[in-house]
Amino acid sequence: DQNTMQRLAADLGDLELITDSTALQRYSKDFSWFSPVLTEALEGKRADAIVRPTSEEQVRRVAAACYRHRVPLTLRGSGTGNYGQCTPLRGGVLMDMSGLNKVLWIADGVARVQAGARLVDIDNAAREKGWELRLLPSTYRLATAGGFFCGGFGGIGSITYGSIGDPGNVLGVRAMSLAEQPEVAEFRSAEARDLYHAYGVNGVITELEFALTPAMNWQEAVLSFPSFMEGVRFCQTLGRATGVIKKLLTLLADPLPQMCGLGKDVGEGRAAVLCLVNRAALEAVEEIAANFNGRIERQQDNAEVYGTAKSLVEHTWNHTTLHILRKHKDITYLQSGFRPWENVEKVEQMYRHFGDEVMMHLEFLKADGAVTCSGLQVIRYTTEERLNQIIQYHRDNGVHVSNPHTYILEDGGKLSVDPGQLAMKQRLDPAGLLNPGKMRSWDEKGAAA
Ligand code: FAD
Missing domain, CATH: 3.30.465.10 (Uridine Diphospho-n-acetylenolpyruvylglucosamine Reductase; domain 3)
Incomplete structure (x- = not known):
């Protein structure tokens, strides 16, 4: 209540508590609007005050005051998370760490x-x-x-x-x-x-x-392939090519290149690969691409576009989704993980099964020392029932799906309670004031006690 906030403000001394309602609304949000489910679930959730410390000593004052007055405390970096991670579910103070x-x-x-x-x-x-x-x-x-x-x-x-x-x-x-x-x-x-x-x-x-x-001199390149599976095999081969130093390897199935703004580089019907490799490796990339009927469409020096929207990196990971969601309203997305050693086979199975309904965006990465991929598939949304069927089919066939439509830790990527995280909470936040409502295992433990 207001009295508590006043006492808390008094404890903070010269550290200002911002309560301007526009600021409260803006700082309590992140990019959870990617999900229609989260948009609804987080509607109206916001902090009662914002504080912006500039030193560890000021952070300490905030931590002590929130504890003393039993006020929830939620942290925020830049608020670019996708799952309402920095949205306070139970009001209280939002601490901007920037x-x-x-x-x-x-x-x-x-x-x-x-x-x-x-x-x-x-x-x-x-x-x-x-x-x-x-x-x-x-x-x-x-x-x-x-x-x-x-x-x-x-x-x-x-x-x-x-x-x-x-x-x-x-x-x-x-x-x-x-x-x-x-x-x-x-x-x-x-x-x-x-x-x-x-x-x-x-x-x-x-x-x-x-x-x-x-530090490396990175070269950015867009390649195109006549078919999606040729693109997949190229990425798996380049991923494993030990002589090529890599920083990024992204594959977009047709029609995603057209949908996310790469239509100038990649012809209709073709799959696109975006990559960052050490500059000296470009010839090797071209050689490997030719084995899969692919070609380099455009390249640029990463140093020249670093830190600008011109860099290809801003067409990868969840930026691909961002560009598409801005233009297409009937779209949603998945986040999935393919196990190493079987990823190519499973990707092909999912691709053939769903066709154009689940459009493949793959990010190749290393897991347990092997090259595999994660998916940020773009889905033509019809009904929630159908979305659940799509998720279930992936799971039934051994493809891990992380749910990007929840703010609960255990329901997202990990799908289980993490005992180490829980023990750390007991140690550093015994009163349960940090970002309350996001960790189910803690809330249930409290309810049981
Ligand atoms: P915030 O969103 O502010 O916070 C994230 C979480 O960390 C919150 O729960 C917050 O409470 C907590 N937190 C912040 N600071 C602290 C602290 N000091 N101590 C304890 N907890 C703290 N993510 C990826 O991993 N890879 C990607 O490629 C990627 N691409 C993205 C593309 C787009 C278009 C969007 C919208 C998001 C993307 N994300 C991606 C998600 C997000 O941008 C990143 O995870 C980013 O690193 C979050 O940083 P932030 O400072 O904005 O964190």
Whole structure:
């Protein structure tokens, strides 16, 4: 209530509590409008106040005050998540972390940053020292370090480095508890990963340490193939080609290239591949493409388009979906994972079964050391019943489907309770105030107690 918020504001001292209703509405939202289900479920959910700390000391004041007054606290990086991750379900304070934006140091293939630093800024700072980030979401121009680790998965770079949650990619995090006297601790390796993709329900991350990779001169290329399956076989072969250094390998079945704005590069009826490879490998890419009747349609130097909408990366991952959703209203999407070793066969089975109803967008990546792919299939939406049938057919045939139409952690990618995440919540947020309502196993535990 208002009294509580006033007492909380008094505890925060010179740190301003923003209660302007336009700001509250804007900051309480992310890109959950991708899903009609989430749009409805999150309607009207918003914070009661926003706070924008610029130092860890200020974060500590917020954590202590929220604990003392038992006010929910939800964190936000840049709000580019797709599942309402930073939307407060039970009001309270929304803490915008983007003011903690320092790159603390870069040395020996490691970057130490504050949680609100934008990935583009970290990447640029690393390049000055001859390194670059291993993984970037296609939203890297806006997305923050903390938001990527706590809400994301992978993206540009996953073809070599897998997911941001894979051991070795994030080396450690510094996280704060919600308590009368908040504590800050450094968590390394497996313990750090207990905070990975947990939507900020089990700790306030203030710093992260990313492993880097040597900076490379990347070349961007659009290729086209006469058929989808030739494109799939090309991607699988290039994915495995150890002599070609890769940062991105995306496949779009016809008619997706036309639907997402690549019609100038790719003729109607053809499948498109978008890739980033080391510049010297272009001839090898051309050679492999020819084996599958493909050709390079256009190429550009990544350094010239980096950080702009002209880069091909902004036609990949969920940016493909974004471009299509903006123009086509009768569309929805899936997120799926194909197991290594059988991915080509399963992709073909799904492609033949659904035809044009489920349009294939594949992102090739490394999982368990093997080349496989995940799908961000674009679906011609008819009814919810049909959508569920489509999901069930995938699952019945061994294709993992993550539901992008839920804000509950367990119902999304993981599909099960993560005991490490739950234990971390018990340790750093015993009062259950961080982003409440997103972790079912915690809520059920509370109800049982
Ligand atoms: P936010 O959305 O602000 O936050 C994400 C989650 O992290 C929230 O639950 C928030 O509470 C929590 N959080 C934020 N900061 C902290 C902190 N300091 N401590 C604890 N918890 C915190 N994702 C990918 O993985 N790969 C992609 O390629 C990709 N492409 C996308 C394309 C489009 C068009 C869109 C709309 C989204 C895409 N995403 C992708 C999803 C999203 O953009 C990324 O995951 C991004 O990294 C999120 O960063 P953010 O700073 O915007 O996080």
